Amino acid sequence: MTALPGTRRLLATWLTLMGLTLIAMLSARLDQGSWAPLPLWSAALVLIVTGFKAQRLLMVYLNLRAATPAWKGTFVGLVIFTLALIGAGYAAPRLGLV
Amino acid sequence: MSSRDHPGVAALPNPGWGPLSALPGNPLMWVLILSEMLVFTAFFALYAWQRATDVAAFNAAQQSLDPLMGGLNTLVLLTSGLCVALAVEAISGDRRRRARQWLAASMALGVLFGVVKVVEYADKFAAGITPDTHLFFGFYYGLTAFHFAHVLFGLGLLALVTWRTSVDNVETAAAFWHMVDLIWILLYPLIYLLR
DSSP, X not given: OOOOOXXXXXXXXXXXXXXXXXXXXXXXXXXXXXXXXXXXXXXXXHHHHHHHHHHHIIIIISOGGGSOHHHHHHHHHHHHHHHHHHHHHHHXXXXXXX | OOTTTSXXXXXXXXXXXXXXXXXXXXXXXXXXXXXXXXXHHHHHHHHHHHHHHSHHHHHHHHTTSOHHHHHXXXXXXXXXXXXXHHHHHHHHTTOHHHHHHHHHHHHHHHHHHHHHHHHHHHHHHHTTOOTTTOHHHHHHHHHHHXXXXXXXXXXXHHHHHHHSOOHHHHHHHHHHHHHHHHHHHHHHIIIIIOO
16 A cells, blocks of 8 residues: 555645635635625636646545646646636637637 | 466466556456546536636526535545455455445435535525526536436445455445546535635
């Protein structure tokens, strides 16, 4: 069996994930109760935070840090690719590309 | 294949699994995780494309959602993920009773996630919002229900390994549960936050 992350690392990761979730919610301006479209930088921050959360979950909760760089790159790359697609679909109409 | 025949193989988590040898836990679970991620990526891309062609209508429909409920469910699922990771740590230290306690906590939070989701669905249906109301709701119901089906299956797996508790079983069920968590992390901002 591969070396597992210890309790301290798991708790630190959980705290990070909780904090990042709150940052994403604030970036989406949920505290303002407004449904106005987000500024592009806010949307970008939401996606960056989401990507970091996914990376932490893969590396610590799923213990992917014990795998080879190729596998780490595959999974993190797929997350980045997914977020890039979402971001492109979001930004394209705002930038007048659709 | 033995580590004596192939020096360095012993260092791999799963010797004998070819390219999958270097992955921790059950290699087949990683195949499932990769394939599920690809399926959801395809759906997310389709949603993003459809939204790009009708942003105003998607934004108007999205106002019917409660992003705080979605955020609450994100926090619940992440905490459930912590509990299941602690269950893996406990069983790997041969603390079976503690592992079962963490698994029970994880399942309780998974059920809470389901209750919040059902409340959300009930609110929408009570307001007359169905998958046919607008394409946005087709995606909303489709994506969240598909994810919810994974939550239910994951709860079944966690219950099974609480009964048949071993390191391999708990590690495999935990990997599935973390995948459910991972998909929700990507789904939440797409459906609830970005507007």
